[in-house]
Amino acid sequence: MRPKKAVIVLGSPRKNGNSASLARETAEGIMTSGSECESFFLHKMDIKPCDACDLCRKNIEDPCIIDDDMQIIYPKLRQADVLVIAGPVYFATVSAQTKLFMDRCYALSGPVDSALKGKRIGTILTYEDPDPFVSGAVNALRTFQDVYNYVGATIIGNVYGSALEPGEIKKNRDVMNRAFELGKKLVDFE
Numbered sequence: 001m002r003p004k005k006a007v008i009v010l011g012s013p014r015k016n017g018n019s020a021s022l023a024r025e026t027a028e029g030i031m032t033s034g035s036e037c038e039s040f041f042l043h044k045m046d047i048k049p050c051d052a053c054d055l056c057r058k059n060i061e062d063p064c065i066i067d068d069d070m071q072i073i074y075p076k077l078r079q080a081d082v083l084v085i086a087g088p089v090y091f092a093t094v095s096a097q098t099k100l101f102m103d104r105c106y107a108l109s110g111p112v113d114s115a116l117k118g119k120r121i122g123t124i125l126t127y128e129d130p131d132p133f134v135s136g137a138v139n140a141l142r143t144f145q146d147v148y149n150y151v152g153a154t155i156i157g158n159v160y161g162s163a164l165e166p167g168e169i170k171k172n173r174d175v176m177n178r179a180f181e182l183g184k185k186l187v188d189f190e
């Protein structure tokens, strides 16, 4: 099996929070097979909202003209086989950091650059309320499902669990193990 390339985007402001803890397990799972993994902590990156100029639908030379840190992530995404998107539920859906990243992936989903097409996706979500309907995790999962369906990518697995304080999720061995297994599965293809 050839080594794969994976990009992990962290959508929580807590660098050592619950979604980041699960993402680390997924990274471990990815790396067991000798695949590479690069993580981006979105909260400390300069990522502006999409301004709907639509040049990414027309401009072959320079698909997204916004001069910010997405220009660091775009080439990594183009080269990657796998994308892991990890973050908390905030007010019943994905965090703002996660949503900014997803909106800017519009530039990789059009006729000029359709780099997200065919990518293997893993999603990680953490939230307080143990009921995924009450917490809003279901909304976030639905968002991932519709977004990655639209861009022609395939969700290989979703790992989600309830925890409040940073790192609390580590006590939940079952979900930690599921995150690790997700990593292995994401890179398990020819």
Ligand SMILES: Cc1cc2nc3c(=O)[nH]c(=O)nc-3n(C[C@H](O)[C@H](O)[C@H](O)COP(=O)(O)O)c2cc1C
Pocket (backbone or CB within 6 Å): 012, 013, 014, 016, 017, 018, 019, 020, 087, 088, 089, 090, 091, 092, 093, 126, 127, 128, 129, 134, 135, 136, 162, 163, 164, 165, 166, 167
């Ligand atoms: C601004 C804010 C909004 C939140 N909204 C929700 C919510 O709607 N539903 C929920 O179950 N938990 C909510 N939480 C709790 C977090 O999702 C929870 O603490 C999660 O484990 C954080 O993950 P992290 O450590 O990766 O940031 C919220 C927390 C904050 C700070």
